[in-house]
Amino acid sequence: MASRAPSADVVVAGGGVVGLSAAWEAAQRGLSVHLLDPSPGRGAAWVAAGMLAPVTEATFGEESHARMFLAAAARWPDFAARLTRATGMDTGFQACGTIAVGLDASDRAAIDQLLEFQRGLGLDASRLSASECRALVPTLSPAVRGGALMPGDHQVDNRRLILSLIEGCARAGVTLTTERVVSVASDTKGAATGVVTERGDTVAAGTVLLAAGAYTPKIGGVPEGVVPPVRPVKGHAVRLRAPGDGPAFARTVRGLVRGRHCYLVPRADGSVVVGATAEERGYDTTVQAGAVHSLLDDARLLVPTVDEWEYLECAAGLRPGSPDNAPFVGPTSVPRLAVATGHYRNGFLLAPLTAEAIATYLTTGAVPPPLDAYPVDRHLPAARTGSGR
Ligand SMILES: Cc1cc2nc3c(=O)[nH]c(=O)nc-3n(C[C@H](O)[C@H](O)[C@H](O)COP(=O)(O)OP(=O)(O)OC[C@H]3O[C@@H](n4cnc5c(N)ncnc54)[C@H](O)[C@@H]3O)c2cc1C
Known part of the structure; x- marks a missing residue:
């Protein structure tokens, strides 16, 4: 039977390494967070190798990504240490080279x-x-x-990290529901108001964050030309x-x-x-x-x-x-609808940087550098990034 869960500051659709990291970081900043995923952490994140490789991932034609990769790598020691302090669990982060x-x-x-x-x-x-x-x-x-x-190219044990993030989210008060999000709910003006689950329940929130990895474009209820091209x-x-x-x-x-x-x-x-x-x-x-x-x-x-x-x-x-192998992190043209996806080969490397950017966006309305250089609408036909949170 359809019902309405108590509303949260942010609802996150997708609990891979990106969604879980963003949910945890947002909760650390005092936001109430509801995350939905039918099988948290069991997407690409479970299969991945967990290399944190800003240098070996720097390749011809992608010179500008190197700055983003280095900024992400620099955040790893503190991110892993904070998560271990919060959970008592070892993430398997190793500065091994x-x-x-x-x-x-x-x-x-x-x-x-x-x-x-x-x-x-x-x-x-x-x-x-x-x-x-x-x-x-x-x-x-x-x-x-x-x-x-x-x-400086290190590694994290992807599966240990995922289990630590799930525990970290639980301890930080994130509500975790093991259900698939079917669509984004919106008001009469088109602003996002929450998500609808496969059971027909609505989870209302101040901001909706789509973070379902390669499945992000499959979530319904969003006008065409809003969700960036992820394959x-x-x-x-x-x-x-x-x-x-x-x-x-x-x-x-x-x-x-x-x-x-x-x-x-x-x-x-x-x-x-x-x-x-x-x-x-x-x-x-x-x-x-x-x-x-x-x-x-x-x-x-x-x-x-x-x-x-x-x-x-x-x-x-x-x-x-993504078309340029860089992620999409930040607001869309639909008010109160944001995305964090398109991390391609570097979702682990970029997770702390993405989480920090999403938490900053949720609390200030602006995506900080270096991810602000990669607007969500850069590959959409008529570039029109929304300012709505
Ligand atoms: C073989 C392989 C090796 C890799 N090696 C590395 C590496 O060494 N280093 C690195 O940094 N990256 C690596 N990656 C890439 C990395 O795994 C991805 O970039 C990362 O997992 C993306 O994170 P994500 O959270 O966006 O997506 P995912 O990890 O795929 O998570 C998406 C989540 O969304 C959920 N979901 C899907 N649809 C819905 C829905 N409708 N409602 C709710 N939830 C939904 C899924 O259940 C899943 O849990 C590798 C990937 C692969 C496949």
């Missing part, structure tokens, strides 16, 4: 080229010989031709376990294997995340044998002992892709 390695001569040349570009942007990265790579990660294949060290980009990731106690090796390894990208992210508990594919297949999360095969094949070329490791699982998730 990353090495990028090339398997053959052309892979090495490509890494050198990227390194020159990254250093040109003032990013912290240095060249490594093949033996220096193996000194840092002794299990690397003797075939590896060399690489680069990115000392699902499928990614498979395999999880393995190396024998013994402790991590398989000390830092993240990102490899180029005959032109294909492959990474191995070692967790403190001995598990290793191997990723990732990037596929344009719509809303499809089936795990495909060919993806498992090619990820394992590339991983074992970089680290041959992978053959001896335990296979745990493979999962596929949908990254919320």
Whole structure:
């Protein structure tokens, strides 16, 4: 039966890493928050590797994103520490650094080229010989031709973080309802007034935040041309376990294997995340044998002992892709309707920065730098950002 929940300052549709972080941060600022998600944290956030990689993610043609990535990375130590203080839980944040390695001569040349570009942007990265790579990660294949060290590219255990955020939200008084949002409710003037759930209940709020990752455009009740263009980009990731106690090796390894990208992210508990594919297949999360095969094949070329490791699982998730690979964070042209989506490959890296921007927006009406440089309407046909909260 349809009913009306007590109203909140903000209702968040979607509890992935972005929605949960925003809800937690908004609650820290004293706002009342209601978050709805049929399976909190089980979208792309559950599949992800959790790399926090401002330098390795800086690529040709996306020079302006580097500032945003560095600002996001700088917030991580404090964000993780505050969340641990609030919950008593370990997020698995590790300042471990990353090495990028090339398997053959052309892979090495490509890494050198990227390194020159990254250093040109003032990013912290240095060249490594093949033996220096193996000194840092002794299990690397003797075939590896060399690489680069990115000392500031770290990681968080995505699943530990999600569980910490859910606990943090509960302790901060966020109401969490495990229901799907079907549509945005609005008043006669078109302003958002809340959301309608799959059971037909209305949750009223001062501001509606759509943060359903790749599913954000599927939420109804919003006029066309308001929600920015976000598309699902499928990614498979395999999880393995190396024998013994402790991590398989000390830092993240990102490899180029005959032109294909492959990474191995070692967790403190001995598990290793191997990723990732990037596929344009719509809303499809089936795990495909060919993806498992090619990820394992590339991983074992970089680290041959992978053959001896335990296979745990493979999962596929949908990254919320945007046309320029930058997120959409802030108000839409509909009064009192905001979005936080489009984080593509960097939802974990950008989560603290996004949460801070949303909390600031909710309390002051303005999105702070550097995310103000990425207005929500920048890819909509007639740019018209609303000022309504
Ligand atoms: C293989 C892979 C590896 C990745 N590796 C990294 C990495 O190393 N580092 C990094 O920073 N990022 C990484 N990412 C990207 C990262 O996972 C995403 O950017 C991030 O999860 C986006 O967060 P989100 O909260 O917007 O979306 P999601 O995490 O997908 O969460 C969306 C949530 O919305 C909910 N939802 C959907 N529809 C509705 C609805 N109608 N009503 C209510 N709730 C709804 C879903 O249940 C889900 O919980 C990776 C992604 C993949 C797939």
